[in-house]
Amino acid sequence: MNHRDRLKGIFLIAIALAFGLGALNYSIGKVERAGPGFFPLLVSSILFVLGVAMVVRAQFTKRVPAEFNVKNIAIIMSSLAAFALLSAYANMILGIIALVFVSAFAGQDYSVRRNLTISAVLIGIAFAFKLGLDLQLPLY
Amino acid sequence: MDILHNLAFGFEHALTMQNIMFCAIGCMVGTLVGLLPGLGPLATISLLLPLTFSIPTTGALIMLAGIYYGAQYGDSVSAITMKIPHASSIVACIDGYQMTLNGKTGLALFTAGVSSFIGGTVAIVVLAALAPALGEVALLFGPADYTALMLFGFVCVSFVTTGSLIDGLAMCMVGVLLGQIGTDVNSGVQRYTLGLPFLYDGVSLVSVALGCFGIAEITKNLDGHIERSPFMGEIKLMPTWPEFKRIIPSALRGSLVGSFLGIMPGGGPVIAQFAAYAIDKKVSKYKHEIGHGAIEGVAGQAAADEAAARTSFIPLMSIGIPENAVMALMMGAFIIKGIQPGPNMISAHPELFWGLVASMWIGNCFLLFLNVPMVRYLLSIFKIPYKVLFPAILFFCCIGTYSVNGSLNDVAVTASFGLMGYIFLRLSLDPAPLMLGFILGPMLEENFRRSLLLSRGSFTVFVTRPIAGTLIALIGLFVLWSFFVFVREMRAGRLARAEEGAAAAALEEG
Numbered sequence: 001m002n003h004r005d006r007l008k009g010i011f012l013i014a015i016a017l018a019f020g021l022g023a024l025n026y027s028i029g030k031v032e033r034a035g036p037g038f039f040p041l042l043v044s045s046i047l048f049v050l051g052v053a054m055v056v057r058a059q060f061t062k063r064v065p066a067e068f069n070v071k072n073i074a075i076i077m078s079s080l081a082a083f084a085l086l087s088a089y090a091n092m093i094l095g096i097i098a099l100v101f102v103s104a105f106a107g108q109d110y111s112v113r114r115n116l117t118i119s120a121v122l123i124g125i126a127f128a129f130k131l132g133l134d135l136q137l138p139l140y
Numbered sequence: 141m142d143i144l145h146n147l148a149f150g151f152e153h154a155l156t157m158q159n160i161m162f163c164a165i166g167c168m169v170g171t172l173v174g175l176l177p178g179l180g181p182l183a184t185i186s187l188l189l190p191l192t193f194s195i196p197t198t199g200a201l202i203m204l205a206g207i208y209y210g211a212q213y214g215d216s217v218s219a220i221t222m223k224i225p226h227a228s229s230i231v232a233c234i235d236g237y238q239m240t241l242n243g244k245t246g247l248a249l250f251t252a253g254v255s256s257f258i259g260g261t262v263a264i265v266v267l268a269a270l271a272p273a274l275g276e277v278a279l280l281f282g283p284a285d286y287t288a289l290m291l292f293g294f295v296c297v298s299f300v301t302t303g304s305l306i307d308g309l310a311m312c313m314v315g316v317l318l319g320q321i322g323t324d325v326n327s328g329v330q331r332y333t334l335g336l337p338f339l340y341d342g343v344s345l346v347s348v349a350l351g352c353f354g355i356a357e358i359t360k361n362l363d364g365h366i367e368r369s370p371f372m373g374e375i376k377l378m379p380t381w382p383e384f385k386r387i388i389p390s391a392l393r394g395s396l397v398g399s400f401l402g403i404m405p406g407g408g409p410v411i412a413q414f415a416a417y418a419i420d421k422k423v424s425k426y427k428h429e430i431g432h433g434a435i436e437g438v439a440g441q442a443a444a445d446e447a448a449a450r451t452s453f454i455p456l457m458s459i460g461i462p463e464n465a466v467m468a469l470m471m472g473a474f475i476i477k478g479i480q481p482g483p484n485m486i487s488a489h490p491e492l493f494w495g496l497v498a499s500m501w502i503g504n505c506f507l508l509f510l511n512v513p514m515v516r517y518l519l520s521i522f523k524i525p526y527k528v529l530f531p532a533i534l535f536f537c538c539i540g541t542y543s544v545n546g547s548l549n550d551v552a553v554t555a556s557f558g559l560m561g562y563i564f565l566r567l568s569l570d571p572a573p574l575m576l577g578f579i580l581g582p583m584l585e586e587n588f589r590r591s592l593l594l595s596r597g598s599f600t601v602f603v604t605r606p607i608a609g610t611l612i613a614l615i616g617l618f619v620l621w622s623f624f625v626f627v628r629e630m631r632a633g634r635l636a637r638a639e640e641g642a643a644a645a646a647l648e649e650g
Binding site for chain 2: 004007008011012015016019022023026027030031032033034035036037038039040043044046047050051053054057060062066067068069072073076077079080081083084087088095096099100103104106107108109114115118121122125126129133134135136137
């Protein structure tokens with residue numbers, strides 16, 4: 001069942017359906033005076049057809065399974081979430097430290113010392129951006 | 141003489157202290173990031189885009205352009221010394237790395253640097269001569285023609301970058317749909333905002349680019365557990381005179397090929413490199429050596445690479461339609477800075493246009509200096525292991541997204557695009573066409589709706605106008621041709637499988 005070419009088509013069909021069904025909520029209008037829903041409906045229909053074409057094409061191609069490494073993407077996503085949450089509710093310095101310490105789990109080995117060094121350098125860069133380039137970062 | 145006058149005017153603007161500095165920073169940063177594994181020009185530009193927000197317009201665009209062609213240079217250095225192909229330096233790995241194996245790294249780097257310089261110089265002349273003329277042609281374009289041209293661009297990009305028309309087109313459509321998020325300019329209706337106020341203005345370009353090209357790429361690299369061993373060999377840079385003489389003809393050929401292919405829709409550095417390499421293989425005096433570490437195998441493609449990187453600005457600046465994903469990102473940068481690229485840009489902002497063109501040549505000189513005498517110092521960046529690098533890249537993604545609107549919601553949006561981009565990469569769907577679709581989406585809708593309004597709802601307007609009709613016919617040909625190729629490949633595949641089966645059966649019997 002894990003056939004990359006087929007999964008590809010199914011994923012795109014899902015996107016097409018999400019946007020296409022969403023477009024039905026907006027007024028479609030007439031061709032000469034298109035409403036806000038007209039164009040997205042048209043584009044998602046094209047995408048739907050392309051997705052179906054991929055599924056059909058997958059019948060003829062050799063089966064290559066798609067590989068997903070759930071662990072790494074989950075780690076990266078949680079590190080970003082940690083950064084956003086800590087920056088919102090505490091400050092961005094803590095956010096940066098959390099980003100480094102959580103994301104490092106995706107590396108080959110884990111070293112607290114190395115993470116501390118990376119965090120320190122990155123916080124330094126953040127300060128440089130704030131002072132030098134005038135970026136508004138809520139660092140503290 | 142007009143060109144000379146215009147170029148002189150451009151140099152006047154590019155040679156201010158400030159702009160020279162921005163150009164140098166752009167080239168330097170571009171080269172360094174181009175050297176790093178797993179960050180192509182798309183990721184590089186999107187990472188650094190937010191940092192240019194506080195810089196004056198001309199300076200910011202000069203810097204971004206510098207980052208782009210600097211990254212092209214950096215790419216070829218890592219390809220030659222360590223056989224690390226980036227998106228845009230696959231060809232440099234063939235003969236360039238072979239030369240390293242033969243102990244001629246220095247010569248290969250020198251060849252690449254000098255050829256790129258020649259390629260860049262030729263391309264700037266082409267750019268200065270052609271862009272204003274093409275801009276006048278673009279004034280003839282109506283909304284239907286623009287619609288057809290954008291669709292044609294989608295087809296060409298899909299064809300070139302992914303090799304599969306269906307995959308690429310589908311990604312373009314996904315991009316167009318993502319561009320629909322936000323408030324519809326015609327009716328004021330909020331589309332696909334899920335009731336979230338921060339989506340009313342749409343998804344920011346930086347979020348899409350950093351998600352799909354930054355975060356998704358990092359995660360994919362982590363999956364692969366790549367560890368690079370840094371280059372430790374000797375570098376002897378100065379070539380002998382006979383060696384130097386071999387560089388020139390090949391580099392000139394490459395420059396012309398690159399300049400031409402850089403202008404074509406869907407064209408750009410990658411296809412130009414392949415073409416230049418193929419031509420050198422056919423016509424070069426030393427063609428028997430190509431593939432085994434010949435100077436020509438490096439010179440031609442390096443010149444084409446650099447030339448195409450610059451001439452690909454022509455369609456963007458004169459017609460206002462980017463021809464590939466990197467140029468789409470550049471267009472996003474222009475728009476963020478309040479400049480609408482297109483036929484009116486050259487007349488409305490001459491100092492920007494000619495300043496940018498002139499700065500490209502100044503950048504050329506910087507890059508020659510950075511990449512020939514300084515190259516051994518640059519290579520030390522490879523001593524940084526990936527496990528140190530990737531948290532830093534994530535940090536730049538976060539800071540970059542945040543600084544667009546000063547909003548942490550954008551970081552969440554970027555993360556979701558990272559997830560989406562990762563799924564795309566794992567399904568072997570190239571997100572580059574998505575970028576093009578995302579940038580062009582709103583323009584496509586605008587022009588599409590306007591042409592139907594003007595034609596009172598008749599679709600024939602896309603066929604009867606000469607420009608639109610020609611482009612649509614070409615699209616039709618492309619579609620038919622790729623279908624034909626697919627059917628033929630499948631037949632051949634089935635035959636091969638049948639033969640294998642027969643052979644296996646024969647073995648069992650025997």
